[in-house]
Amino acid sequence: MEIKEGDFVRLNYTGSVDGNIFDTTSEELAKENDAFSEGKDYEPIVIRIGGNHVIPGLDEDLAGKEAGKEYEVTIPPEKAYGQRDNTLVKSLPTKEFKEKPTVGMRVSSEGHQGVVVNVIGKRAVVDFNHMLAGKTLDYKYTVEGVVEDAVEKAKALFKLFANRDFEMELNDGVLTVSLPAGITYDQRWMMGKGMAVYQAFEYVDGIEEIVLKETFKKPEKKEPEPVENAEEN
Numbered sequence: 465m466e467i468k469e470g471d472f473v474r475l476n477y478t479g480s481v482d483g484n485i486f487d488t489t490s491e492e493l494a495k496e497n498d499a500f501s502e503g504k505d506y507e508p509i510v511i512r513i514g515g516n517h518v519i520p521g522l523d524e525d526l527a528g529k530e531a532g533k534e535y536e537v538t539i540p541p542e543k544a545y546g547q548r549d550n551t552l553v554k555s556l557p558t559k560e561f562k563e564k565p566t567v568g569m570r571v572s573s574e575g576h577q578g579v580v581v582n583v584i585g586k587r588a589v590v591d592f593n594h595m596l597a598g599k600t601l602d603y604k605y606t607v608e609g610v611v612e613d614a615v616e617k618a619k620a621l622f623k624l625f626a627n628r629d630f631e632m633e634l635n636d637g638v639l640t641v642s643l644p645a646g647i648t649y650d651q652r653w654m655m656g657k658g659m660a661v662y663q664a665f666e667y668v669d670g671i672e673e674i675v676l677k678e679t680f681k682k683p684e685k686k687e688p689e690p691v692e693n694a695e696e697n
Contacts, residue, residue, distance in 0.1 A: 467607055469514040469527050472617045472667075476508045477522070477605035481596065508608050510620030512667055517624055519544050522603055531607045539601045548598040553581075553591050561588065615639075617668045625656030625663075637672035639664065645680045 467473055478488040485497040491506035493499075511517035513526050521543030529535055541547050556573070558565055565571070565588040569580040578592035611617055615634050622630050622641065628650075631642040647653050661674050 465531050465610065467513060467526055467529050467531060467610065470512065470667075472510055472512050472611040472620065473526070473531075474508040474510050474608040474611060475518075475526075475605060476608060477603055480602050481599045486596065509624075510611055510616065511624070512617075512621075512663075515663065515667065519601075521601070522605070525603075526605075526607065529607060531609050534604060534606045536602070536604050539603065541598050541600060544599065544601050545594040545596045546598075548593050552578075552593045553589065554578075555587050555589050558583070558586050558588050614668050614670050618664045618671065621663045621667070622657075622660045625660040626650075626653045627656075628653065634670065637670060638675060639671045639673070640675045640677055643676055643678040645678060647678060 476489045478490060478493055479486055485493060485499045488494050488497075488499065489506055489508055491500070494501070494504075494506060513523065516523065519539065521539030522537065524543070525535070525537040525539075554573075561571070565580045565583055567580055567583060571578050571580060571590055573590070573592075576592045578590040579595070580588050581591045582589040611620070615632060618632060618634070618639055618641075619630060622628070622632075633640055657676070661676075664671055664674060
């Protein structure tokens with residue numbers, strides 16, 4: 465079956481640079497190559513081809529391929545994470561950091577993620593380029609199959625933008641998404657929910673309304689434990 469733009473597909477992949485794996489959907493490969501991350505879901509991801517859910521070079525290469533076959537593609541920087549930009553290397557006063565900066569420390573400033581590459585006196589040099597900027601990437605991938613179910617498509621979109629799995633159901637055009645209590649404190653969710661909702665309307669047929677349902681349950685009261693009287697000697 466030939467894959468075409470607009471299809472939702474289940475994708476397994478392994479990305480490497482200079483022979484070193486930086487990302488994979490295979491837990492076994494990740495562990496074998498010292499690339500394992502605790503908390504990461506090692507399973508095929510569901511994406512929409514042409515939806516910019518993966519880097520452009522990989523997204524473009526998927527169209528026209530057949531499900532079940534393994535493919536390889538080499539992606540230049542301009543189709544991956546771009547060329548390095550020297551203006552994104554900043555020198556910042558160490559007093560602006562919450563803790564003493566050290567080389568290799570990941571930092572966030574004005575919504576941008578960076579890494580400390582040097583500390584000179586009272587100033588820290590932070591590189592805000594993506595860690596793979598300027599790199600040519602190699603991917604091996606297999607499209608496991610096309611996803612047809614509307615709810616599975618919607619779940620995939622919400623996971624892509626919020627990095628969470630949600631329970632949801634679609635009835636009479638209404639998609640109800642069950643949210644865990646306290647999710648409003650999750651920054652990734654607050655930033656990504658708008659795009660998840662937009663793309664669900666745009667790309668998933670049959671959705672006319674989306675209800676985000678946050679449920680709180682009253683905590684159960686614990687009965688006090690009986691106090692036993694010590695026997696008198």
